[in-house]
Amino acid sequence: MHDKDVKFLEDAFKKYYFDHFDLIHTPKNPEMREFGYQKFNSGMTRHISLKSDKELHLLLMKNIPSDVYCSNARYSFPNLPMAEKDWQNADLIFDIDAKDLQLPCRQNHTIKKCTSCGNIGNSESCTQCNATKFDTVSVLCNDCIAGAKKELNKLITILTNDLGIPRQNITVYFSGNEGFHVHVTSAYETLDSRHRAELVDYLTFRGAIPETFGARTNFAKSVFPDLDDKGWLGRVSKAVFGAKSNKAKISKQIISEGYFPFKKKIESLQKELGAQIDPNVTIDVHRIFRLGGTINSKSGLTKTLCTDIAKFNPGMDACFIDESEVSVLADCPVSFRLRNKKFGPYHKERTSVPKYAAVYMICKGCASVS
Numbered sequence: 001m002h003d004k005d006v007k008f009l010e011d012a013f014k015k016y017y018f019d020h021f022d023l024i025h026t027p028k029n030p031e032m033r034e035f036g037y038q039k040f041n042s043g044m045t046r047h048i049s050l051k052s053d054k055e056l057h058l059l060l061m062k063n064i065p066s067d068v069y070c071s072n073a074r075y076s077f078p079n080l081p082m083a084e085k086d087w088q089n090a091d092l093i094f095d096i097d098a099k100d101l102q103l104p105c106r107q108n109h110t111i112k113k114c115t116s117c118g119n120i121g122n123s124e125s126c127t128q129c130n131a132t133k134f135d136t137v138s139v140l141c142n143d144c145i146a147g148a149k150k151e152l153n154k155l156i157t158i159l160t161n162d163l164g165i166p167r168q169n170i171t172v173y174f175s176g177n178e179g180f181h182v183h184v185t186s187a188y189e190t191l192d193s194r195h196r197a198e199l200v201d202y203l204t205f206r207g208a209i210p211e212t213f214g215a216r217t218n219f220a221k222s223v224f225p226d227l228d229d230k231g232w233l234g235r236v237s238k239a240v241f242g243a244k245s246n247k248a249k250i251s252k253q254i255i256s257e258g259y260f261p262f263k264k265k266i267e268s269l270q271k272e273l274g275a276q277i278d279p280n281v282t283i284d285v286h287r288i289f290r291l292g293g294t295i296n297s298k299s300g301l302t303k304t305l306c307t308d309i310a311k312f313n314p315g316m317d318a319c320f321i322d323e324s325e326v327s328v329l330a331d332c333p334v335s336f337r338l339r340n341k342k343f344g345p346y347h348k349e350r351t352s353v354p355k356y357a358a359v360y361m362i363c364k365g366c367a368s369v370s
Helices: 003-019 053-063 104-108 142-161 193-204 231-241 244-257 259-268 279-283 355-364
Strands: 035-038 044-048 067-071 073-075 087-090 092-097 110-114 134-138 170-174 179-184 288-290 325-330 336-338 341-343 349-354 367-369
Touching (some): 003 053, 003 367, 067 073, 092 193, 092 279, 104 110, 142 170, 193 279, 325 355, 336 355, 341 355, 355 367
Antiparallel strands (some): 035 067, 067 288, 092 179, 110 134, 170 179, 325 349, 325 367, 336 341
């Protein structure tokens, strides 16, 4: 990133952190957490210990980071190297990212930047140097956010109904880019990585076998679960039979087709019924996560608490940079919306936009301060 763009973003981020520090707080037991941060065009600084909001505020104003992180884990000695921290436990955190859903709309809001010459476009090969390798970024899309919300609601349903986690112990944040982070405080905090992997398998409906859902060695004598059974039994039954009145007829059909078609049917339900979460995020008990209330440098938007998931609109509710006019050289071939205003497409043109839109495009790598 050019120095002038770094300076522009640092000034914008510093003003945000000065004006909106009330949105940023250290989590519970901050003295046991590991904090970290990145600066623009620089690497990660980790193994930081902070004891209060005041110390966090000082770090933000002194360093003007591009990104700020905090561990889900609690340690006896958070500022020591990893092998010496003495891990105690860790919050359960889930990551739902729209890009992992592979929705058909993505090609319409994805920007491709040639890795050879930096030219921006959306064709199969670079129109400037004919190279075929690209870095890609995407802009906010209502369909992608709706898809991520659907997965979010599936996850919350399983956590509350199947695992008995109270809804008030589940905190949802917009990640600041294209997804959501779900923070859970519960008795599961002491689980190690292996047991968290098993929990992920349950939540994602991975590894399910026909025997769990009524298949018997003599398949003709299989008895399938009822639609009102709890947990995965009822969920699968609803998906397979649709209604109680259909169960007898469809059960006969399943038995006539045999074991392996039934097995394939159950496997095909994983994506539909299981929550699509990033397994690596949940399994890692030493990971540091973006701190709530801080800016995501991939977008200039804020990791924002979602109190009403259905109504949450990231382009409105996570956009806190001010609206003073800024002149930029924009090369953004797709349009996007922030604060109910449409921007783009722009084709290597100078234009004047609100600062929040300028920050967004510069963070996406498709504009520069002019």
